[in-house]
Amino acid sequence: MRLQGKVSIITGSGKSIGKCTALKFASEGAKVVVCDIDDVSVQSTVAEITAAGGEAIGYKADVTKKAEIDSMVADVVAKWGRVDVLVNNAGIIADGQLYKMTEEQFDRVININLKGTYNCSRAVVDTMIAQKSGVILNASSIVGLYGNFGQTNYAASKFAVIGMMKCWAKELGRKGIRTAAVCPGFIDTPILAPMPEKVIKAMEEKVPLGRLGKPEEIANVYAFLASDEASYVTGVVIEVGGGVVI
Helix, strand or coil: CCCCCEEEEEEECCCHHHHHHHHHHHHHHCCEEEEEEEEEHHHHHHHHHHHCCCCEEEECCCCCCCHHHHHHHHHHHHHHHCEEEEEEEECCCCCCCCCCCHHHHHHHHHHHHHHHHHHHHHHHHHHHHCCCEEEEEEEEHHHHHHHCCCCHHHHHHHHHHHHHHHHHHHHHHCCCCEEEEEEEECCCCCCHCCCCCCHHHHHHHHHHCCCCCCCHHHHHHHHHHCCCHHHCCCCCEEEEEECCCC
């Protein structure tokens, strides 16, 4: 078990990639903190982990609300004594071309995807510095590297979390803390459900591997980066997109 005993906070882990990551971490022996804005999905993920013999606790928390995140982290440290891994997975989209995008659309995506990542990382970093170890992983996207039509706000947020991660790699490396960003490509998640079949087929045809990615394939990369197997890996950006940008 690569993550045996590691206390791991995963935001947005009630559903989709976040949930798969929580389940993967638990299967690798981690103590998992399930964090999501939807309490029902939080409890569902926790129940699934515990039913499989894992250890997990859940928190309904909004990453844009610093007080909620600070309270959660303080409670986790009081309960389990440390925080070894943070996966900043929580995020949303609110697409629109620039000339149609509203200020509310822009601000909401930036607040959750970017400020939320900052809030959570700031909340755990003092504990990680004190214990002289830790891993902070940011969810970016291939859109955060190459841009995408109609996603000004999303691309900006995902470029920015890479920039923050690189700063943290320089600042925190000597304190025993590693950081990285993972950039998924076209992943088969519920976010694709409203899309017409022909659009999804076109997406698949763009991928050299000939298919959409699975949430589990993103979770596997997070698990590697969180583990001691990646002990000399920091400041990196890893694309998990089946070669879509080749």
